[in-house]
Amino acid sequence: MEGSSTTQKKKVHSMTKIDLFQLLLRGRVFLALVVVTVVFALLSPGFLRVANIIIISKHVAINALLGIGMTFVILSGGIDLSVGSIVGLSAMIAGGLIKEGIQLSIFGVIVFPHIWMVIILTLIVGILMGAINGLVITRFKVAPFIATLGMLYVARGLAGLRNNGYTFSNLIGKPEYGNTGFEQLGAGNFLGIDYSIWIMIIFALVAYFVTMRLPFGRHVYAIGGNRRTAELSGVQVNRCETIVYMISGLCAAMVGLIIASQLVAAHPATGTGFELTAIAAVVLGGTSLMGGRGSIFGTVIGAFVIGVLVDGLVVLGFSTFLQNIIKGTVIVAAVVVDQAQLRMQEKIRLQKQELSL
């Protein structure tokens, strides 16, 4: 009798240990962020200065915005390789609208839209590119990888075609055309915090709300978790999937606008390779590439981990080569831990069951 009660106690004790370990595993992205921040703060004094944090956040905003759109896509079980190219195309569209306006040849006039109009038109172009992705995937049953790979080339080609490969520079507009102020988007701030950071915060909050509280959000999770079940439960799978790529396109266009504004110039190669960093942020944030599992919050933290890591390594004078090696290792390690956690949860469930028998 006595022996059994002590073993019982031992088991209970070890359970709490496991529970703590699990909690740490679950909050691992956040933990990783704390660890990298502390390490760099120790190695380089001044790393935690407000000015530096804002600079890092500005860098992070770009990646986080793309990551937010990408999270929707990956949650639904897809992938979007075209976001980097859509960034470039959007920048060129915005640049063109400011520099050349819209030529209405029938009336023989050129209309220079207001900056707000430029922003809205550019965002619409991004959404349209996403819609094309979505339609190709849902109507023609093309694998998302292939469809968006195609778009990666097409959008980049269109970006180059817009100005024959040349940059639209000096995007400050002209007072007489009434289209000044574009640079404000990248350079301006509110309460000392850059607009781009505010935009990231707003996008993240809205996206979080959409995923958690809108039927559409639940549908995205369901489609990624089990497409057939979603279909049989009355979820409009094709429509949801298309919208998911449109959201990704919208986010990419937003990034294109921010970068063009920050540089006060639009270059057709803007955003090359961004899709991969965005995917990295999503995966680092604990979203499963199989779909159905993950969160917006995780992605934003994931983007911060990458941002802090990269900026920190730069501050410490690491070469780009070393930066890449470290970045790559961290991403793979994150997924290794992710898998370990899944196995562990399974094991703990069985252990608890065994105890309760």
Place this chain on the structure above:
Amino acid sequence: MGKSALKDHSIDEDTDIILRTENITKLFPGTVALDQVNYNIYRGKINVLVGENGAGKSTLMKILVGNEKCTKGKVILEGKEINLSSPQDAMNYGISIIYQELDLCPNMSIAENIFLGSEIVNRGVIDKKKQHELAQKLLQRLEQKIDPNTLVSELRVGAQQIVTIVKALSQDARILVMDEPTSALSTSEVETLFRVIYELKEHGITVIYISHKLDEVLQIGDYITVLRDGRLVAEDAVKNINMQWVITKMIGRRLDRLFVSKKHKIGKVLLNVEDLTLPRVGGGYIVNHVSFKLNEGEILGIYGLKGAGRSELLECLIGSNVLATGKIWLEGREINGNILDRIQSGLALVPEDRQRDGLVLTMSVANNIILASLKKLLNHFGLFIESKKETKAVNNLIKELSIKVSDPSSIVDSLSGGNQQKVVVAKGLLTDPKVLMLDEPTRGIDVGAKHEVFEIMQKLATKGYGIIFVSSELKEILAMSDRVLVMSKGVITGKYTKDTATEAQLVNASVDENSIKNGVKHK
């Protein structure tokens, strides 16, 4: 504990046991799949293993062939404990399995398939000639005249099965597990297979034979073992027993208490289906001009064998198959359109394969329950999901269906089969249906959960729901249904009321597609 059930067998003490398990226990999330099983396998004999769906046969075999690790217990081969952590381990000990779904590469030849993974090489290059020779020798040993160069895709299922057996033999299998080997075979192919099995026995190979078909089992087996609800309930020599013994052991004494029967009032016509048809790709029909009616408060059983078109019939009703034609009226209103429209008009389907079609395993119990009815849970502005409404709806259903879950936000994958099934039913009920279609709702769940599912069905019928209940278990269908339709090859071959239906009638109607009754004329 093994209880005293084992004491009544009359096997000689000195009978030669080649492989046995000692107190094998296997837990799956939410269920005990195997409970302290002591299983004996006799050398050079045909050992048959029987049990109902979910009794644990497949799990036990997976452990013996290294596909699954047991939670507790030992496997003892020739008196020595062995460690089976991968199929390769089992193979090295001479234990091989032939699965229900044949694992052959159809794009490769017989010889290539036999030596896949253990190719005969000569200086790093595959020695095709030698493989061909050896394959031919093995095929001849089983008296099969097939050219080893034939592509597997060109073989019939029966011949493919023999190829898998040959493959196992080529790996020096001493113990061969066959999991439902005859389920997809024609009568003549079964005869061939049995000849092959006798041949194997003559060569001293031990066979473990799993089957649902009890006559087959009694014909071919030397020893029989019965599993029920994860426990080994009986073991004996086949010559000592009869069919009745097997059935009693398999089903157990609980049968009488399993079904729930209550008087419920049957009202006016609720659902009217006319000429529902689903063509088969390549000619013919999967669902062949089916018409029937369903009343309020009625449980309509649909019986038939696997592949009779029952599940497809339900798919046509819910609208998941775009090729379907025919007319459906619910309360006099014609229904067409997509799945969403049909769910909103009052149809709900609980699919046969709950893990594949009924649940999103990565989501929580609550999220699964509300998945099909999110629109009902929106706030005043119709914008976002109100958590109060959500919690209330979820908790109500959990209580009503007595789903055993400590926290609705736990992942649905962690529930037992029976409770998962109830989650799917809950999802259907939350859409506020008038007709609930249950496709094999008791498959793979334990007896207690079955009883609860039957209770739920009765309760819903009493409330005036129309229920369509598809099952391949005769006893279930007869006990639960007010009316029974029998389907065979897409056609309704029999219509019975509760009072007129007998087991024999249903079985006859389910195998005989020519005895078309009740005015269904299309072929």
